Structure formats: C-alpha cells, structure tokens
Amino acid sequence: MPNIICCFKWVVDEAYIKPSSSGKIDLEWAEYKLSDYDRNAIEEAVQLQEKYGGSVTAVTVASSDATKGIKDALSRGPEKAYFINDDQFENLEPSQTSAILAKVIGDQIDYDLIICGEGSSDMYSQQVGPRLAEKLGIPCIAFVNQLTIEDNRIIAERKTDDGLEVISAPLPALVTVLPDINSPRVPGLKDTLAASKKPVIEIDLEDLGSEYERLLIDEGLRAASMERNCSRFGAGPEDIKAFVEAVRKTGVIDRG
Amino acid sequence: MSGVWIYADKYEQGVELLTAGRGVADMLGMKLTALVSGDNNIAQDFIARGADEVLLLPPLTESQPVQDYVPLMADEARDADPDVFLIAASLKGKEMAARIAARLDTALCSECSAMNIDEKGKLQMERLMYGGAAIQTVSISSRPQMATIPPRSYEAAPVQSDRQGNIKTLESPEPSGMQVMERKGKAQASGDITAARIIVCAGRGIENQEDLAMVRELAEVLGGEVACTRPISEEKHWMTEESCIGLSAKEVKPALYLGIGVSGQIQHVVGIREAGIICAVNSDENAPIFESADYGITGDLYQIVPALIEEFKK
Numbered sequence A: 001m002p003n004i005i006c007c008f009k010w011v012v013d014e015a016y017i018k019p020s021s022s023g024k025i026d027l028e029w030a031e032y033k034l035s036d037y038d039r040n041a042i043e044e045a046v047q048l049q050e051k052y053g054g055s056v057t058a059v060t061v062a063s064s065d066a067t068k069g070i071k072d073a074l075s076r077g078p079e080k081a082y083f084i085n086d087d088q089f090e091n092l093e094p095s096q097t098s099a100i101l102a103k104v105i106g107d108q109i110d111y112d113l114i115i116c117g118e119g120s121s122d123m124y125s126q127q128v129g130p131r132l133a134e135k136l137g138i139p140c141i142a143f144v145n146q147l148t149i150e151d152n153r154i155i156a157e158r159k160t161d162d163g164l165e166v167i168s169a170p171l172p173a174l175v176t177v178l179p180d181i182n183s184p185r186v187p188g189l190k191d192t193l194a195a196s197k198k199p200v201i202e203i204d205l206e207d208l209g210s211e212y213e214r215l216l217i218d219e220g221l222r223a224a225s226m227e228r229n230c231s232r233f234g235a236g237p238e239d240i241k242a243f244v245e246a247v248r249k250t251g252v253i254d255r256g
Numbered sequence B: 001m002s003g004v005w006i007y008a009d010k011y012e013q014g015v016e017l018l019t020a021g022r023g024v025a026d027m028l029g030m031k032l033t034a035l036v037s038g039d040n041n042i043a044q045d046f047i048a049r050g051a052d053e054v055l056l057l058p059p060l061t062e063s064q065p066v067q068d069y070v071p072l073m074a075d076e077a078r079d080a081d082p083d084v085f086l087i088a089a090s091l092k093g094k095e096m097a098a099r100i101a102a103r104l105d106t107a108l109c110s111e112c113s114a115m116n117i118d119e120k121g122k123l124q125m126e127r128l129m130y131g132g133a134a135i136q137t138v139s140i141s142s143r144p145q146m147a148t149i150p151p152r153s154y155e156a157a158p159v160q161s162d163r164q165g166n167i168k169t170l171e172s173p174e175p176s177g178m179q180v181m182e183r184k185g186k187a188q189a190s191g192d193i194t195a196a197r198i199i200v201c202a203g204r205g206i207e208n209q210e211d212l213a214m215v216r217e218l219a220e221v222l223g224g225e226v227a228c229t230r231p232i233s234e235e236k237h238w239m240t241e242e243s244c245i246g247l248s249a250k251e252v253k254p255a256l257y258l259g260i261g262v263s264g265q266i267q268h269v270v271g272i273r274e275a276g277i278i279c280a281v282n283s284d285e286n287a288p289i290f291e292s293a294d295y296g297i298t299g300d301l302y303q304i305v306p307a308l309i310e311e312f313k314k
C-alpha cells in the first residue's frame, strides 16, 4: 500500500493581476488560490489511495500567508499536511523550494510516490518536481497523463514532443502531472469542515538547520500589457456587416 | 575552464541553439561546446554550423529514455565548469535541464524569452510569469548560468565552410532503472498554426465536437487555419495539442486572429500578443478577451458564426 506525497503551492490568482499605470504589477488586491495543476496532483494522489490503499500527505513550502492553502489542500482528501513555513520563505525560487522539500521529505516522511503538478500557475518554471527527485535520488517522470502502480513499480504515460511514452520505474519515484490526468473534485462544506480537524505538522527554517541561498536573482519585473482598444459590435445583421467591413478595411484578408 | 554549452534532444532545436550559443560565446569571447546525441556526421555538422567542440552522447538502448543522459551530462559539466549552459525547452529538455541544474546546485531560467549580457559579462534573462501578465528579468549567481530556450526562438545556424573542431565521444550512460515500454506517435495536425496568416480559434464556448465544423468553415472562407484553447485539446481532446495556442502550447503571429467562444485568460492570450488584428466573438460582454481585442462581437456564437460565414463569403 503506497504512501503518497503530493506537493502544492499557494499562489496569486493571476486573474487579479492588473498592471498599474506605472507599468508595475500591483498585488495589493490579489486573491490567492491553490495552484491549478497542484489540484490535479492532489486529486491523483487521492484517487490512487482509493484504488490501492496507503496514505496521502500534502506538503507545501511557503510563508505563513499560505495557512488558508493548507485547509484548501486538506479539504481535497489528503489525511495530513506538512506546512514548512517561515517568513523568509516568501518568493522562493525553484532551487530553494526543492532543496527545502527534499530536506523535510527525506528526513521525516515515509513515501513510495511523490506527485507534483507540472508547473505552478504563478511562475510556471516546471522545475520543482524534477529537482526534488534529483535531490532525493529517485526516478523522475515528468508530464504524466496516466498512472498505475504494479509490483512496486510505477507505470506512467507521459507526453513528449513526438507523442507519448509509457515508462516504468521502480518505486520510490516522483511524477509531475498534466491537467488532463483527472478532473479535480470540488470540495464541499463537509470536506472543508473535516479539513480543519486533520493534523498539520509545522516546520520552520530553524527546524531545518540550514540556509537556503537564492541563486536565481530578481533583476526586475514589468507588466506585459496586452490591452488593445476594442471596437465593440452587437449581434444584429447590421453589426455583423459593420464588423466584417471593419476587419476588411484593415487589409488582413486577401480575398473579398 | 570557461565556455558556453548547448544541448537539445532534437536536431532542429540543436541547430537553433547553435545560433543562440554562438552569439553568447562570441560576446563573452568563449568556446562553444555542443552536447549531441548521434554519430560523427552529426558532430561534424554541428561544428560546421558553429560549435568549437562536440561532446558526442553515445546511442541509448531501445528501452532507455533520453533522460538517462542526465547524470552523464551533469558529471561532464561539473568537470568542465562552463559559464553558460543552454538547453532546448522541449518537454524532455525542460525536465533534463531542471535535473541537471539540481545536480550542479545552480539556478535555471525556464523558457527564457530574451537574453542580454551585462557589462560584467553576466546573462540578464527575461521570462514570463503570472501566466504571461508580467515579464521578469533574472540573473544567476551560481555556475553555470542555465536557461531553457523555447523552440523557434532562433534561426537555425547555417553551415559554414572551413570550420574545425574537436569531437569527444562520451561513455555510454548507465541504465537508470527507468524503462520505456512503448512509444506512440501523435496524430498529425492538419496545418501549421505557427505559419498561418489567419487563425480562427475555437474555445470552450463551443458545446459539441460537431460544431467545430462551423468554425472550420469560417476558417476556410477566410483562407486560414483552425486553432484552439487548452480545454479543447487537453480536456475534450477534440483537436490535437499541435493546434493549441498559449503559454503551455504554441505562440502564433497571424495577421488576423479570430477567437470563437474564447474567454481570453492570460495563459491563452499571451500566445497571440504578436497577432496583427485580434477579433473575438463571446456572449459575455465582460469576457477578458475583449480587453485584448481590436474588434469584438458580443453575442451567441451559434448565431454569429453562420452570419460571419455568409458575410465574409460576399
């Protein structure tokens, strides 16, 4: 019966990101969410547990702002969570996040399988999963869209640029999953209530006993404005005519 | 030692990285080394196209995944200690780059969209974040400075006559215990959306797969290709991922883009920002696509698409 770890990140909801007039990014009013594809990671862990038994543990590294994220993750089915949090864990880069996860997972958690999302919604660096596997010295299968466990091996179908590959690897192993692997459940009120009763193990920087230096240095951030000045048309026949006329006038259509 | 290294798991991306790597190596006054899987002919070709040295990766067995090169590549890089290591951002390349970076305890700029060298000879790299809503500039304080480079970011390096270089064949990598049990090719997409002048894009506002016919007809009338959003390719599987536009799919630069039932989330829109004219049909007047569009129609696509087909036919 596999012990499964799923990793998740609590991120700024990009739908709330609007460039300010100065071209800076204003996060003051931003809402947070559980990173989209980490929902698939948690769902996959829970579905595997439903099939094979074992346990599911959710793990995140964050600043204390992510407390809500712990509850959100637990409401999706894992039975406990490790909340590795410290005020210094704000905006970690992938080499730091993966090193911290490896330290805690390697020292403190029994596992057969680790599941991560293919990339986070905010940074989408797609590094933490593969890096974590290397740090733990276990096989890594990235971009997986189907998963089974057989005889202490994992069989995964992963996407490649040429199509698909079916890979088998000995456990323990790590996979990163694509959004089409499953449809994450939407937690109900009961799940949310149950989540607040589940154990959460908190770990801070001091407990880890080492420093995690930033190697990817921020040199600046600017808004990528994609705003255009939209001429709006309705659905009536005259509107359609006017729209087609307007598009034709731009000269982008060869014929007609 | 100093130098610039490149690796791509595919030939086409390898020759693009030769252009990128040669540029960086020349600016830094360094040697360009290419890691290449294949035989001596390919090594010679890489030298003719700009490499000063080729590290030839020996062939793998049928059941070995290309990722088995990771420990070998990391060991070579640790010994040679290059300044810069660029890897093609294919799916395999992205995974391999992250794993090599972890082994070398260095940082990696994922999907670098622009690269400059500052007065200290350090790379200043740009990449998208927040789904494409922002551009972040990063540098790397450790060695080597690593980045993955999206396909088609650079032209293929041309063959030049009279170029000389060393070829060193590396030892075969140890099997990792991972086995490829099966490889499946993918269905060929009808047209290449990255080359299309006109694109009609199908979004989740389209309710049934059959209704794509109407979108295809509109594309035909306009002389363009049909593309789609991620839900259409990844969730519904109505079209192939080759047809998908956006952050995790393709970036397109058509003269005209027309989105049908596309909400215009940032991760999609980032793939069309270079489009000439952006048009959208959406029943929700508050859909974000209208903020990124030049011309928008608010209304039911089931009524509007047939009307557009008629009108554009005229």
Ligand SMILES: Cc1cc2nc3c(=O)[nH]c(=O)nc-3n(C[C@H](O)[C@H](O)[C@H](O)COP(=O)(O)OP(=O)(O)OC[C@H]3O[C@@H](n4cnc5c(N)ncnc54)[C@H](O)[C@@H]3O)c2cc1C
Residues within 6 Å of the ligand: A036, A037, A119, A120, A121, A124, B202, B203, B204, B205, B206, B228, B229, B230, B231, B232, B244, B245, B246, B247, B248, B249, B250, B260, B261, B262, B263, B264, B265, B266, B267, B268, B281, B282, B283, B284, B287, B299, B300, B301, B302
């Ligand atoms: C890390 C990450 C990467 C991603 N990468 C990509 C990517 O590369 N490409 C991509 O496309 N997405 C990507 N996404 C997903 C993206 O965020 C959106 O979910 C997706 O683009 C939405 O697709 P859609 O517009 O087709 O669907 P929806 O958002 O569901 O929009 C459907 C729209 O259709 C309209 N509609 C419904 N019925 C009608 C009707 N009868 N007539 C007219 N309009 C109608 C609705 O008003 C709505 O606006 C990514 C997400 C993440 C988190």
